[in-house]
Amino acid sequence: MHIDKLAVIGVGLIGTSCALALRAASAVSHVVGVGRSQANLDRAEARGAIDTGVLCNGPWAQEVADADLVLIAIPVAQYRGVLTALADVVTERVVITDAGSTKQDVVLTARETLKKCLSRFVPGHPIAGSERSGAEAGDASLYVGRQVILTPLPETSASAFALVADFWTACGARVARLDPARHDHILAAVSHLPHLLASALVAELASRQDSAEYFGNAGSGFRDFTRIAAAPPEMWRDIALANRDALLKELTAYRTALDALALCIEHGDTGALHGMLSRAAEARRQWSETAGGIAAGTPAR
Amino acid sequence: MHIDKLAVIGVGLIGTSCALALRAASAVSHVVGVGRSQANLDRAEARGAIDTGVLCNGPWAQEVADADLVLIAIPVAQYRGVLTALADVVTERVVITDAGSTKQDVVLTARETLKKCLSRFVPGHPIAGSERSGAEAGDASLYVGRQVILTPLPETSASAFALVADFWTACGARVARLDPARHDHILAAVSHLPHLLASALVAELASRQDSAEYFGNAGSGFRDFTRIAAAPPEMWRDIALANRDALLKELTAYRTALDALALCIEHGDTGALHGMLSRAAEARRQWSETAGGIAAGTPAR
Numbered sequence: 001m002h003i004d005k006l007a008v009i010g011v012g013l014i015g016t017s018c019a020l021a022l023r024a025a026s027a028v029s030h031v032v033g034v035g036r037s038q039a040n041l042d043r044a045e046a047r048g049a050i051d052t053g054v055l056c057n058g059p060w061a062q063e064v065a066d067a068d069l070v071l072i073a074i075p076v077a078q079y080r081g082v083l084t085a086l087a088d089v090v091t092e093r094v095v096i097t098d099a100g101s102t103k104q105d106v107v108l109t110a111r112e113t114l115k116k117c118l119s120r121f122v123p124g125h126p127i128a129g130s131e132r133s134g135a136e137a138g139d140a141s142l143y144v145g146r147q148v149i150l151t152p153l154p155e156t157s158a159s160a161f162a163l164v165a166d167f168w169t170a171c172g173a174r175v176a177r178l179d180p181a182r183h184d185h186i187l188a189a190v191s192h193l194p195h196l197l198a199s200a201l202v203a204e205l206a207s208r209q210d211s212a213e214y215f216g217n218a219g220s221g222f223r224d225f226t227r228i229a230a231a232p233p234e235m236w237r238d239i240a241l242a243n244r245d246a247l248l249k250e251l252t253a254y255r256t257a258l259d260a261l262a263l264c265i266e267h268g269d270t271g272a273l274h275g276m277l278s279r280a281a282e283a284r285r286q287w288s289e290t291a292g293g294i295a296a297g298t299p300a301r
Numbered sequence: 302m303h304i305d306k307l308a309v310i311g312v313g314l315i316g317t318s319c320a321l322a323l324r325a326a327s328a329v330s331h332v333v334g335v336g337r338s339q340a341n342l343d344r345a346e347a348r349g350a351i352d353t354g355v356l357c358n359g360p361w362a363q364e365v366a367d368a369d370l371v372l373i374a375i376p377v378a379q380y381r382g383v384l385t386a387l388a389d390v391v392t393e394r395v396v397i398t399d400a401g402s403t404k405q406d407v408v409l410t411a412r413e414t415l416k417k418c419l420s421r422f423v424p425g426h427p428i429a430g431s432e433r434s435g436a437e438a439g440d441a442s443l444y445v446g447r448q449v450i451l452t453p454l455p456e457t458s459a460s461a462f463a464l465v466a467d468f469w470t471a472c473g474a475r476v477a478r479l480d481p482a483r484h485d486h487i488l489a490a491v492s493h494l495p496h497l498l499a500s501a502l503v504a505e506l507a508s509r510q511d512s513a514e515y516f517g518n519a520g521s522g523f524r525d526f527t528r529i530a531a532a533p534p535e536m537w538r539d540i541a542l543a544n545r546d547a548l549l550k551e552l553t554a555y556r557t558a559l560d561a562l563a564l565c566i567e568h569g570d571t572g573a574l575h576g577m578l579s580r581a582a583e584a585r586r587q588w589s590e591t592a593g594g595i596a597a598g599t600p601a602r
Contacts, residue, residue, distance in 0.1 A: 127520035147518060176518070189506060190519040194526040196562060197498060199581035204558045205490060206584035215588045217448060217477070217484075218491040219428035223592075224525040225495040230585040233578035240566055240574060251563050255556065257505045261497060262552050265541055273541060277534035280500035283507035284432075284531040287516045291524075 001166040003028045007064035008071050009082055011035045011044040011053070013130060014099045015073030016138025019049040021171035024140040032067065034060045035135075044135035065089040069167060072098035076106060077238040083113040090117060095160045097122045097167070101187065101235075102242040103151045103180040110153075122164040123151045123180065125187070126173060131230040144172035151180040188246035193254060195236055196247075198229040302467040304329045308365035309372050310383055312336045312345040312354070314431060315400045316374030317439025320350040322472035325441040333368065335361045336436075345436035366390040370468060373399035377407060378539040384414040391418060398423045398465045402488065402536075403543040404452045404481035411454075423465040424452045424481065426488070427474060432531040445473035452481040489547035494555060496537055497548075499530040 006022065008015040011033040022028040033050035035041040041053030054060040064070055070090070072082060079100070086096060096117065100106050103123050110121050128146040130137060148168040152161050165175045178186070205214050240247055264273045307323065309316040312334040323329040334351035336342040342354030355361040365371055371391070373383060380401070387397060397418065401407050404424050411422050429447040431438060449469040453462050466476045479487070506515050541548055565574045 127518060129520070129522065146520065149518065178518075182514075186515055186518050190515050190523045194502060194523055197502070197559075198526060199578050200558045200562055201495060201498070201555065202581040202585050203577045204554060206580055211584070213483075214487055214491050215584070215592070217428060217450065217479075217487050218588070218592070219430070219447065221430065221529045222491045222495055223589075224528045225499060226585055227525045228522045229581045230589065231582065233575055233582050236578050237571060237575045241569055241571065244566055244569070248563060248566055251559065251566070253505060254502065255559055255563070257501045258498075258552065258556055258559075261501055262549060262556070265545055265549055265552070268542055268545070270538060270542065274534055274538045276504045277500050277537050279507055280503040280530045281532065281534050283512070283516070284503050284527055287519070288524075288531065291516070291519070 001027055001163075001170050003068045003167070005030045005032065005067045006069050006071065007032045007034065007067035008050065008073060009034045009056075009064070010072065010074035011040055011050060011135045011138075012073060013133050013137040013139075013142070014126065015071060016044050016047070016049045016135045017128075017140065017142035018071055018073070018099075018167075018171055019044075020047070020138050020140035021143055022167075023048060025170045025172075027170040032063050034064065040135050044138070047135060047138060049135065049138055061085040061089045065094070066091055067094055069163060070094060070096045071167075072096065072100070075235050075238050076100040076102055076242050079106060079109050080113060083110060087114050087117050092116075092120075095120050095122065095163050097124050097150075097164045099124060099126055101125060101191070101239045103149075103183045105242045107151070107153060107180050118153070119155045119157045120160045121153070122156055122160050123153070124164060124168070125149045125151070125183065126168070127191075128173070129231075131227055133232050141172065143168065146173050147176055148173040149176050149178050149183055151178055151183050184243050185246045185249075188243050188250045192236075192239055192243055192247050193250045195228050195231070196240060196251075197254070198226045199236070202226050202229045302328055302464075302471050304369045304468070306331045306333065306368045307370050307372065308333045308335065308368035309351065309374060310335045310357075310365070311373065311375035312341055312351060312436045312439075313374060314434050314438040314440075314443070315427065316372060317345050317348070317350045317436045318429075318441065318443035319372055319374070319400075319468075319472055320345075321348070321439050321441035322444055323468075324349060326471045326473075328468075328471040333364050335365065341436050345439070348436060348439060350436065350439055362386040362390045366395070367392055368395055370464060371395060371397045372468075373397065373401070376536050376539050377401040377403055377543050380407060380410050381414060384411060388415050388418050393417075393421075396421050396423065396461045396464050398425050398468070400425060400427055402426060402492070402540045404450075404484045406543045408452070408454060408481050419454070420456045420458045421461045422454070423457055423461050424454070425465060425469070426450045426452070426484065427469070428492075429474075430532075432528055434533050442473065444469065447474050448477055449474040450477050450479050450484055452479055452484050485544050486547045486550075489544050489551045493537075493540055493544055493548050494551045496529050496532070497541060497552075498555070499527045500537070503527050503530045 031050045032052045044050045054063045126148045332351045333353045345351045355364045427449045
């Protein structure tokens with residue numbers, strides 16, 4: 001696998017890490033980065049992630065029109081304008097993919113904007129990240145051993161799918177395939193819900209007059225449980241709203257589980273409480289042992 | 302600070318780590334370990350944590366009667382028998398402390414059992430741990446930079462308090478002091494509640510017919526959020542029941558926060574959702590920057 005020209009729309013954590021990974025694998029010749037601020041583009045260039053930086057408020061689309069692969073790595077809420085601009089300029093051989101955390105809304109936007117390029121669009125989502133952001137946070141090993149979910153459309157061409165799968169494989173990831181709706185349901189449960197649960201706890205504690213005493217006595221369990229709460233609020237707000245229906249369904253299931261838990265504790269139901277904790281501990285240990293790459297990855301702070 | 306004879310009741314993660322830390326600091330001469338299984342006592346001895354191992358179903362109390370310091374590091378629900386046995390045999394100079402995660406129930410049990418030894422009892426709680434357990438998990442650096450909360454009684458002698466504070470300082474910890482009720486309220490919010498929230502999520506997902514597909518697409522956010530769910534169920538069941546009232550209060554506050562969050566998402570209240578996520582991200586980042594020792598500690602898996 002070799003890409004002559006890669007365009008990365010959004011030189012944040014996700015986009016910069018892809019570029020750095022391809023560089024490390026000698027799988028790319030030229031990388032164009034499109035970004036919101038010159039400072040971040042300069043950082044991406046200084047780190048060797050991109051060769052050319054273009055601001056997104058200028059004529060950026062011309063610069064990526066002849067790329068082999070365009071990776072969209074910006075918040076999902078900003079896709080419409082980018083996809084519309086791409087549809088106008090790119091040649092027929094350009095493959096487009098993305099790294100957005102939700103897929104049904106992305107597919108909908110792509111259908112409305114990409115028109116003749118639709119068959120060359122391969123929606124994707126790398127299950128990797130960090131609470132850090134920006135080009136500075138880019139890491140060539142971010143995707144090593146991690147799962148990337150591709151959610152092709154019925155129209156997606158086999159060669160476009162193969163190129164994107166090879167691209168992620170070159171980044172060190174495992175590639176899986178899911179239906180967009182199934183993706184959104186699963187991610188609501190294992191990613192979007194935990195994120196909101198952690199944020200809700202921290203926000204609730206922070207709202208207390210004596211919050212300093214709570215935070216001052218929090219330990220490593222709290223640290224790991226709440227790590228994701230430090231992630232960019234704008235991005236997670238958009239994810240929650242984009243995946244609203246699936247997320248509300250998960251939130252309802254979880255609140256029902258909490259109601260049952262509160263009853264157990266209130267009534268001192270030792271057996272039921274122990275049962276729930278045992279099932280959780282067993283499942284978590286099993287996951288940790290089988291999830292290989294993820295479990296063995298370097299925990300972020 | 303030097304302890305001639307240390308007795309550790311319970312040679313699990315907490316007790317073994319203390320013994321190893323004191324050894325590393327050359328702050329102890331002889332360590333007696335009291336345990337439930339010969340295999341675990343043997344592991345603790347093989348690791349150099351203890352010199353002598355005694356089974357808790359034999360005449361163990363005689364072996365610790367002349368210790369300088371007795372550390373109780375077993376589940377809180379098992380304290381009554383241990384404290385009763387200690388009260389019968391220990392000499393008047395023996396200082397007793399513990400590492401239990403709840404303090405009001407421990408103080409109550411101590412008042413009922415320790416009698417003339419009560420002034421030599423210093424209730425304590427190291428804010429450190431891991432989802433791992435047993436002598437094998439013991440780690441001389443577990444307490445480095447971590448907080449240990451001592452909750453002395455009005456009767457506690459100043460010299461007993463000083464010895465226990467020195468003991469934890471020698472293990473590398475920072476020592477703080479709290480009222481037992483305040484301790485239980487704070488820990489309910491920053492430790493016991495997050496634990497149950499993580500376990501409830503994992504148990505709920507594990508109960509689904511297609512749980513494998515959920516776990517198979519979970520990433521590092523899920524890994525860190527749920528790490529604590531792998532901890533011993535017996536221990537956390539006891540903590541939840543021992544700290545029932547404070548925990549129910551926190552659970553109610555949290556469920557109210559989740560109800561508000563669900564409304565935000567349902568109604569697409571972008572501003573309120575962004576506000577909550579921003580307050581959480583800001584508070585979490587601030588905590589991470591100021592919590593020094595905890596934030597900088599090696600994240601567990």
